[in-house]
Amino acid sequence: MFITRTITAVAVTVLVALVAPGVASAAPAGGPEVARPQGVSTDGRALQPGGAPAAPRTGLAAADPGPRLTRAEMLTRARTWADNPVPYSREVFKNGYRTDCSGYVSMAWHTDRNYWTGDLDTIGVSIGYDDLRPGDMLLYHNPENPVNGSHVVLFDHWTGAVGGDFLMYEQTKPSTKHRTWSQAGYSRSKYKPFRYVGVIEDAPAGGSTGGQSVVHDGYTSEFTVNAADGHLQETFLARLGGAWGTQDLSASAGTPAVAGQPVAVVHDGYVSVFTVNAGNGHLQETFLARLGGAWVTQDLGALAGAQAPSVMVHDGYVSVFTVTPGGQLQETYLARLGAAWATQSLPASGVSANSAAVLHDGYVSVFTVGTGGQLRETFLARLGGAWTTQDLGAAAAVQAPAAVVHDGYVSVFTVTSAGQAQETYLARLGTAWGTQPLPATGVTAAPAAAGHDGYVSVFTVGTGGQLRETYLPRMGAAWVTQDLGAGTPSAAGRPAAVVHDGYVSVFTVGATGGHVSETYLPRIGAAWASHDLTSTAGTPAARP
Known part of the structure; x- marks a missing residue:
């Protein structure tokens, strides 16, 4: 069961693009004057199959x-x-x-x-x-x-x-x-x-974070970078049970060759993919305004360096977080659709890896790793307030963090110099951050994390290239690690994870040949399976 919550309506101005009160308009076929009789009984109850009216509900x-x-x-x-x-x-x-x-x-x-x-x-x-x-x-x-x-x-x-x-x-x-x-x-x-x-909501209420994989308009899209020429590539599934397809967005949308990895987010009906231009280091956006429309690319101007960006939607804003060549964390943001993008420096320097961002308890938190391996949080407590940075005190990390909000907790996952996965967590606002090791060692790349079906899953790649899942089935239970096997080829680089249509899908790049694979779980209790998207969909070999 769920309880209806009241949302206060906001005042709006009638715009000329819509038909204003008192303004005459033509009556097209199926227009305002057309009668549309509904199946209703004489006492005002909707008719059901067979002609019977709906029974009252209380x-x-x-x-x-x-x-x-x-x-x-x-x-x-x-x-x-x-x-x-x-x-x-x-x-x-x-x-x-x-x-x-x-x-x-x-x-x-x-x-x-x-x-x-x-x-x-x-x-x-x-x-x-x-x-x-x-x-x-x-x-x-x-x-x-x-x-x-x-x-x-x-x-x-x-x-x-x-x-x-x-x-x-x-x-x-x-x-x-x-x-x-x-x-x-x-x-x-x-x-x-x-x-x-x-x-x-397709994303958590009030905000959403991006990744290499997003769900939009019923589609699942995974964005990769062609290892041969740096082109931005989309591999997509239009519907569950359909065939995967792929397209070169650099060819169709003019996206310049990409440095690092892409990150995507869904906002205001748009799909936006943010990348760093390999030629001039600028942050760029490749976006789809509506399904069936054309992809478009624009240069956002901010000097972003070689680190992959992170992105989130919050308070009506789209915020993209990048790291300059000098290690300075910055935010490039869109205050509302139709406004101009702007960029500002945030109070975090000496950043050595790309960031992770989440929205929780009204806060925007961006997690980074400093040159000394320290995990830091740069946060905004409220829109219009000042950004603040603090050291979270976790063991020195060498890989980019991943973060997820679950069960009232904020969990940040990192990898130590010894290859140990760890969780740094905030149990509730106002308490101290804590850190614990997770039962995953020999980790060679940054983790990916996802919440699904009451579980929290962290996906890592081991020294032998094996894809592994470290998961928490419920609060208070023990973390467990399993090798997903499932025919997944030996992987290199950071995996990407997305939840869609009841499935959990993890995308990896093969250590040999760069093939893009999807390893998926159709439902809790089922077996993980894998298939090669380079072979089945024609996705070009990707950069890890």
Whole structure:
């Protein structure tokens, strides 16, 4: 069960990109004047398969409308009707869902019964227009003609600046559409935005951290650097069970040859990949504004050195952390979509490896290793405050850190000069940091970490190139290490990990030949398996 939380709506200004109250607009096919009858009983209950009305719900049952799902899953479900448009009907059902507007939203949200515009708000939380995110709904329930004169649509993503025009999914006459709000000609004053109570944010609420692998729009994307020419490469899975594909982003988007490794993050409907230009040392962004659009590359200007960047989204900002050739930690940030990028130095110098960043308890924390091996935290307690750096006192580290937030803890994983993996952790804000060794030795590269299914997993590569997982099954239990074997070729360099579609996927680069492999766990209790993406998808040999 989960409890609905109230989100205060924010005031917004009607923008000219949307249809303002009192402004006449043309009525396109399936537009504002089209009647969209919904399957509803005479006493206002949504019809279910077979024509029976929904039974009343009270108490906790009313607050538990079905399985929770991510925004990516919502859009993936919405696309199943949009890709092969389904005719509009109040009487016809498809896979248990009415093929009218409210049945479509019920289907996309995977609710356990059909809703209608008269009760969809009971499983939504009111939000502001500028707060709309993929999978949220815009609901118009017309009290004067509720059954035939109401409508509901699903928000996809902004086509430009936040608050302007946007793409949406809707079930309307004659069939499912994926179009912009402006094309539909709807009145913004009538539609109220809501967020599904069962949404699982694709990233932790309030912020997200990036990595070489990200999940977006139902896709899983892994970014690597071609060992032969330094080109930025994307290897992607469009849907679970589909075939992996690959593309050269340097060729298609003009990304200059890359130094170090890429890092990617999803924000504001965009996928952004940050790299360091091998020619001039500048930080650069290669981004996809929307699925199906073209990738674009821009030079962000900041001198970033050879260390791979780290990135996170917090408080509406996108922050990219880099290390200058002189070892100075800096932040290059975007305050909001459409604003200019800016760069500032942070109070951490002598940094010897790339950083890891997390958001926790309202803090932004960036973890680095100094030239003497000391693990340090540079943190921002609140937006507008001053950045502060402290030494966390852990044993000298020689590899870049990895960090994860779990069970109220902040855990930072490093490797000592002797190849011992260790965890430096903060049990709660205001307490002292502690450090403990983990049962993984002979570690040769920086670790990767992920939280999944109540587990915390740390992935490392041993002296023989074997991929290993050191995991904590639950708080208070003992850490355990296992060799993932699974046919994974001997690996070199740092692994990358991502959680998607219930799977845990770990990507490695082969020590011989540079082949990119995925080692994956389909579910807890199943066996790990591996396949070679260079062989199956054509991913070029990658730089470790």
